[in-house]
Amino acid sequence: MNLLLVEDDAMLAEAICDGICQQGWRIDHALDAGAARSRLVEHAYAAVLLDIGLGTGSGLDVLRYLRGRYDTVPVLILTARGQLSDRIRGLDAGADDYLVKPFQLAELFARVRAVIRRSEGQVVPSYIHAPLVLDPVRRQVTLDNEPVALSVHEYQLLLTLLKRRGHIVTRDELELAIYGHPGGVGSNTVSVFVHQLRRKLGDGLIHTVHGHGYTVKDPA
Template sequence: MESILLVEDDPMLGRALTSALGQEGWRVVHCMDAECARTALVDHAFIAVLLDLGLPGASGLEVLSTMRQRYDPTPVMIITARDQLSDRVRGLDAGADDYIVKPFQRDEMLARLRAVLRRSTGNVTPLLRWRDLEIDPAARTVSRRGARVGLAANEFRILLTLFEAKGRVLSRDQLQDRLYGGDAEVGSNTVAVYVHQLRRKLGEDVVVTELGFGYRVGDER
């Protein structure tokens, strides 16, 4: 079942939206603050995010900014009581795909969400290829020798980040920052663990370690 992340600190509205989305056949993960949202976005893959702006701890715009800085293309629809034009402009400029102001009708919200999902699946994103490995950034899929390889969300993000670097060496801290943002405290060997899993699933030659510097994609030949 496809999952949607709902980030809304109003418990009553959160329950109503969870019910409405569930009736449409989606599984809903409901977060009530920015920290929960950031963790969920790292640990899970979602087809869309419904994001309130006024959240405890940090604003929804900060959550959105963190997503786009990590090149997370998940469609985001902002749901908020802020109805000023300047607020809408900031949200859209920050990377939101749509914006709906509370209070809103259930059917309009669902129609807008379906439209956002249609647009996202229609985007043309170039495939990334290396030897017999193929990465589809839009679909978040990886294939080698024509066979699909299942990767965890963070494994995929590490791989995509390295491929987008086009052979440049990226340090552990750079990769860790892409995964969690600069404020997160994680184990010092976290990136190494994900790299180990990538090599186990895709082959030892895909990711090369440059001792003392970091990691890069392996040579083409």
């Protein structure tokens, strides 16, 4: 199980990471919101441990970024802000649980296990475009009942197209889903990911609408 910790307090982060590793779990650490977004673009995590009061940027911005790109990864907020209004704001932004500092590591581990269990039990619809199935809970794609290995970028692009099936999705919209912002990346980046998906899933799934973007058509 791989976790992401977003925490700008170096001593606290070290203690949490050491404790997580002793549980036999793997953990990555990001010091600020920008580093967290980069990690989330490149990797898939079982859960995110997220401090709100970061030195640069807000943890809530990271949370909104996650939910804005349809990422259902469980998020456990860690913060010294224990007021009811702060808890409500975090939960309304899409957090799954809230733990106020200071806390015992044993409680943190228990809450991590709990949010992951709850996420595995969520009823989230799979996206089916026979014989292709995308399961957003397991973050798994199968073709003819066989798993297909996709990068995080490829998965996010495919998920966005399937969510908008029957509609044209522009390059800017796809870049926003993949990177959290449109523009600022190589002009052919989306084309490269589309090419890779076609190679893995077949040429008939994703259609180019020249001058506009891409679409997955509704089944006939």
